[in-house]
Amino acid sequence: MKKFIIAAIISLTGLAGYAQKxxxxxxxxxxxxxxxxxxxxxxxxxxxxxxxxxxxxxxxMTATGYIHYALDxxxxxxxxxxxxxxFDGKYTEINYFVQYQKNDxxxxxxxxxxxxxxxxxxxxxxxxxxxxxxxxxxxxxxFPKTFPLRIEADVLLYSGLNDRELNSxxxxxxxxxxxxxxxxxxxxxxxxxxxxxxGAAFPINGSKHLYTNKAQSDFDIVNTGMTVTKNIEIFHYQxxxxxxxxxxxxxxxxxxxxxxxxx
Numbered sequence: 001m002k003k004f005i006i007a008a009i010i011s012l013t014g015l016a017g018y019a020q021k022x023x024x025x026x027x028x029x030x031x032x033x034x035x036x037x038x039x040x041x042x043x044x045x046x047x048x049x050x051x052x053x054x055x056x057x058x059x060x061m062t063a064t065g066y067i068h069y070a071l072d073x074x075x076x077x078x079x080x081x082x083x084x085x086x087f088d089g090k091y092t093e094i095n096y097f098v099q100y101q102k103n104d105x106x107x108x109x110x111x112x113x114x115x116x117x118x119x120x121x122x123x124x125x126x127x128x129x130x131x132x133x134x135x136x137x138x139x140x141x142x143f144p145k146t147f148p149l150r151i152e153a154d155v156l157l158y159s160g161l162n163d164r165e166l167n168s169x170x171x172x173x174x175x176x177x178x179x180x181x182x183x184x185x186x187x188x189x190x191x192x193x194x195x196x197x198x199g200a201a202f203p204i205n206g207s208k209h210l211y212t213n214k215a216q217s218d219f220d221i222v223n224t225g226m227t228v229t230k231n232i233e234i235f236h237y238q239x240x241x242x243x244x245x246x247x248x249x250x251x252x253x254x255x256x257x258x259x260x261x262x263x
Contacts, residue, residue: 039070048258050084050091053154053179053199054211054223054248056255057114058084058091076102082110091116104142112136129172131160148188152181152199156210165206175206181223192230199223201250212250220250 043066050058068080078101083094092115099108112134115121125131135158142150156163156177164172181199201211202219211222225246231238240261247254 039075040068042067044262046260046262049255050086051244051246051255051257053181053201054246054251056253057093058086058116059255060091061087062091063087074102076100099138104144106138106140108138110136110138126158127160128158128164128174129161132162134159134163148185150181150183152179152183154179155204159210163210165208167205173205175209176204177210178202178204179211179222192228195227195229197223197225197227214250217250222248222250224249 045064045066047062047064049056049060050062050064062084064082064084066080066082068078071077071079077099079096079098081094081096083092085092093113094115095110095112097108097110099106101108113121113123114132118132121132122130126133134156136154137157138152138154140150140152142148156174158174161172163175163177165175167173179199179201181197183195183197185193185195187194199222200220201209201222203209207216207218208214209217209220212220214220223246225244227242227244229240229242231240233239242259242261244257244259245254246257
């Protein structure tokens with residue numbers, strides 16, 4: 001059934017792209033040269049699952065949307081929304097972010113709000129004992145093309161009890177779980193490209209981090225694998241697709257994720 005859904009969506013997307021190029025419009029057309037570059041944009045993906053830093057956030061078909069607006073002409077500063085929803089209706093998430101990116105460096109502040117399993121989500125609740133929001137500081141840097149290693153470092157600055165524990169004063173303190181990932185494109189600028197990655201997690205405070213199901217753990221390899229990418233041409237429309245194989249040695253899980261970037 002999943003294969004049928006994916007095939008149908010891909011076919012419809014290709015036909016829509018073909019129809020847009022072949023049908024006669026009754027409106028006044030604007031040439032590509034006259035269309036201004038927009039600061040506002042959005043993207044839609046279909047995935048067979050939603051994986052995040054070695055965790056399986058949703059273990060089924062997922063649609064994700066990404067809306068972003070550039071605050072400056074150079075489009076280095078952006079604000080936006082990222083959201084996901086499972087086809088079965090069980091997984092729902094909406095995130096807010098502000099991000100700066102220039103050349104190969106990026107830094108962003110994300111507010112993650114996963115409402116899966118919550119009957120009445122409290123969207124404006126940020127109380128440290130009851131909130132389901134997570135404030136995530138994200139940074140990354142990719143070295144020059146001669147050695148294009150990418151380094152990512154992310155720290156959970158604030159969260160509810162998911163990333164807190166009692167300290168010696170019997171007060172709940174944040175563990176500030178930290179995730180660090182190295183990735184490298186082994187094959188690039190080809191018809192099919194290959195990227196490999198490895199991520200580790202540890203708490204800045206406390207006896208465990210968010211990315212493990214162990215009772216206690218101060219360091220773990222939580223995310224290893226590879227991603228293969230290519231463009232599939234359908235009626236002259238380039239459809240980016242990828243396949244990710246992920247292993248989490250700490251939690252002893254593995255997944256294959258297929259991802260289609262519709263636009």
